[in-house]
Ligand SMILES: *[C@@H]1O[C@H](CO)[C@@H](O)[C@H](O)[C@H]1NC(C)=O
Ligand SMILES: *[C@@H]1O[C@H](CO)[C@@H](O)[C@H](O)[C@H]1NC(C)=O
C-alpha cells in the first residue's frame with residue numbers, strides 16, 4: 240500500500256477537515272482532525288480494504304469522516320444505550336449501505352402480502368419468562384458472513400431450521416446457504432408469500448417450500464458458501480425472472496459453479512425435513528411467547544440504523560417499520576438497564592455488533608422487527 244503517497248495527498252488538503260469535530264471511539268480512542276487519517280488507515284488494515292486508486296481512496300475517506308462524526312452524534316443522542324462506531328460499513332454512505340448490503344426492493348412485497356394467516360392463538364402471557372437466550376443452550380449455529388449479496392433470508396431461514404433440528408436432540412449441522420442461493424428462484428405468489436431471487440433477496444416461505452419440494456438440504460461442509468465472498472460465480476438459479484428480481488448481478492457466470500452441476504441430493508442431511516410453517520402474530524408479547532416455547536424465529540427489519548451499530552440496545556433513529564429490507568433470526572429477549580430488548584442473530588460475520596448479534600428495543604415495534612416473524616416445525 241502506498242501510504243506515503245496518501246499522506247502527501249491528504250496533507251495537501253487540510254481545509255477539507257474543517258467540518259469534522261471528532262470524539263471518542265471505544266475501539267480507536269480519540270479521533271480528531273489531526274489523527275482521523277491515521278485512524279482511516281488503521282481501519283483499512285483491520286478490514287483488509289484496498290481501493291483501486293488514490294481518488295477513490297480520497298472519496299472513501301471523506302465518507303468515512305462523515306460517518307465518524309455521525310457515529311459520535313448518534314452516541315450523544317442515544318445516551319449510552321447504544322454504541323455506534325467504525326464498523327465494516329464505515330466507508331459507505333447510508334444510500335450505498337441500503338443498496339449494497341440490504342434489500343430495499345423487498346419492502347413493497349412485504350407491504351403487499353396481505354394474505355398472511357396467523358392460525359394458532361398462542362397466548363399465555365402470564366407464563367412468559369423474563370429472559371431467554373437460545374445461544375446459551377447451544378442450539379444456534381455459528382454466525383456467518385453473507386458478504387455483499389442478498390442472501391440474508393437464506394441464512395435466517397436455515398439457521399432457524401438447524402436450531403430446531405438441534406433442539407430435537409440431533410447433532411448440530413451448518414446447513415448449506417449456497418445450495419439454496421444457487422438453486423432457488425420462484426416468481427412471487429402473494430397468496431403463498433413465496434418469492435425468491437437467489438442472491439437478490441427473497442422470503443422465508445420460498446425456502447421452506449423449496450426444501451420440501453427438492454427433498455432436503457445439505458451441509459455447509461458439503462456445499463460451501465462462496466458467492467458472498469466472490470470465490471465462485473454461479474449462474475442464475477433455474478426459473479430466475481429478471482423482471483421480478485432485477486437483473487442477475489453475475490454476468491460471466493460459470494456452469495461448474497451452478498446448481499445443476501453442484502447439487503447432490505444423496506448428500507442431504509438424513510432425516511431433516513420441514514413439515515409446516517406459519518407466521519407469528521405481529522404482537523411482541525405473542526412473539527416472545529412463541530420464541531420461548533418453539534425456539535429461534537426468522538424476522539425482517541429495516542436495518543438502516545445498523546450501519547454503524549457496535550453494541551447495546553438499538554432504539555429507532557432513521558429506520559421505519561414499513562421499510563423492511565433485511566432478514567435476521569430472533570434468538571432471545573431480556574431487559575437491560577430497564578430497557579426491554581430482542582437479541583437478534585445477524586449474518587454479517589462475528590466482527591459485526593456484539594459477536595455477530597445485535598440487540599434492539601422490544602415492545603415498541605422498533606424498525607418493524609415484529610412485522611414479519613415466521614416459525615417452522617420439522618418432521
Ligand atoms: C409500505 O406501507 C407503508 C404504510 O402504508 C408506507 O408508509 C410505506 O411507504 C410502504 N413502503 C413501500 C416500499 O411501499
Ligand atoms: C459449523 O461451523 C463451525 C464454524 O465454521 C465449525 O466450527 C463447526 O465444526 C461446524 N459444525 C459442524 C457440525 O460441522
Ligand SMILES: *[C@@H]1O[C@H](CO)[C@@H](O)[C@H](O)[C@H]1NC(C)=O
Pocket residue numbers: 576577
Ligand atoms: C427501572 O424502572 C423502575 C420502574 O419504572 C424504577 O423504579 C427504577 O428506578 C428503574 N431503574 C433504573 C436503573 O433506571
